Amino acid sequence: MSREAMWARVRMAWDMLAGTRREVAAGRKGDAPPPPVSGEAPALSVAGFQDEAMPWLDAVYRFSLRLTEGDGDAAQDLTQETFLRAHRSWHTFTRGTNAKSWLFTICRNTYLHDRARVGNQRERPLADLDPGTEALVTRSAFGKPAADPEREFFDRLIDDQVVRAIDDLPDEFREVLVLSDLGDLKYAEIAQVLDIPVGTAKSRLFRARRLLQDRLRDFAVEAGYIDSSSSRGRIQG
Amino acid sequence: MIRCQDAMKRLWEFLDGELPQAEESAVREHLDVCSKCFPEYDFQRTYLAYVRKLGERDEAPPELRRRLFQMLLVQDGSGEGH
Numbered sequence: 001m002s003r004e005a006m007w008a009r010v011r012m013a014w015d016m017l018a019g020t021r022r023e024v025a026a027g028r029k030g031d032a033p034p035p036p037v038s039g040e041a042p043a044l045s046v047a048g049f050q051d052e053a054m055p056w057l058d059a060v061y062r063f064s065l066r067l068t069e070g071d072g073d074a075a076q077d078l079t080q081e082t083f084l085r086a087h088r089s090w091h092t093f094t095r096g097t098n099a100k101s102w103l104f105t106i107c108r109n110t111y112l113h114d115r116a117r118v119g120n121q122r123e124r125p126l127a128d129l130d131p132g133t134e135a136l137v138t139r140s141a142f143g144k145p146a147a148d149p150e151r152e153f154f155d156r157l158i159d160d161q162v163v164r165a166i167d168d169l170p171d172e173f174r175e176v177l178v179l180s181d182l183g184d185l186k187y188a189e190i191a192q193v194l195d196i197p198v199g200t201a202k203s204r205l206f207r208a209r210r211l212l213q214d215r216l217r218d219f220a221v222e223a224g225y226i227d228s229s230s231s232r233g234r235i236q237g
Numbered sequence: 238m239i240r241c242q243d244a245m246k247r248l249w250e251f252l253d254g255e256l257p258q259a260e261e262s263a264v265r266e267h268l269d270v271c272s273k274c275f276p277e278y279d280f281q282r283t284y285l286a287y288v289r290k291l292g293e294r295d296e297a298p299p300e301l302r303r304r305l306f307q308m309l310l311v312q313d314g315s316g317e318g319h
Contacts, residue, residue, distance in 0.1 A: 049309075057305075061297035076301045083305055087312055159291055180253070181285060182292030187255055206249055213284065
């Protein structure tokens with residue numbers, strides 16, 4: 001093993017064992033990944049993989065967690081398989097392009113492939129939505145302003161309720177919402193990951209947000225946090 | 238100035254930073270002065286900030302990092318990925 005390769009491994013080990021997080025802070029869509037630890041890494045080497053792929057470990061794990069509806073063990077397995085496949089296919093990745101989208105694509109494809117293999121029928125496509133849910137999804141009322149302060153709605157929700165509401169979304173809505181609102185991908189990147197037109201990604205995302213907000217509102221009304229007349233979040237699509 | 242309906246139709250694209258500059262300016266200008274639309278904008282902005290913050294709470298467990306590191310080393314040593 002060359003001296004350079006040895007140091008690349010040492011650096012990778014240090015990063016991973018220390019749990020180094022070099023992801024960009026959330027809330028800024030389209031940010032480039034953080035700069036490499038060292039200068040120009042050898043092309044198609046483990047060091048290159050480390051610098052461009054490994055910073056997204058947490059993001060891929062989060063995506064896996066939501067794809068598997070909060071199953072931590074399944075999410076770990078999916079994340080692990082994603083990175084192993086990505087490493088094996090690293091020679092097909094165009095350096096300098098969006099590694100995060102690339103990894104999300106592998107992650108989703110792995111998830112779909114595994115699910116098909118085990119015959120998991122959890123997917124609830126849009127066509128199978130019951131009329132009541134479909135009506136919620138397509139509702140676009142634009143009501144009067146609520147009296148409650150905006151943040152109170154979210155302050156009073158419990159995080160786990162929100163996570164559960166996300167996990168309970170139909171697959172096609174959950175994945176687009178997670179890619180955008182938790183994964184910080186732009187519309188074009190989401191379209192690339194899901195292999196759908198940008199317009200479809202956008203409209204699906206907006207419907208997913210409306211659906212999630214309706215469900216959160218139902219939680220809040222049931223718990224007595226807000227009045228059922230509150231109309232926040234029902235913007236026109 | 239654009240109408241409320243047009244501003245609301247573009248609200249999520251505005252918040253996602255996906256609008257062309259001219260449209261973004263038009264929406265921003267509308268929100269600056271419209272007392273009807275601003276609360277909805279504030280609600281949606283809060284929603285996005287909340288969900289994004291929620292997403293940050295889950296980190297890859299240390300045991301996953303260790304296991305993955307070991308497996309990548311084995312795979313790298315076998316020449317795969319090169």
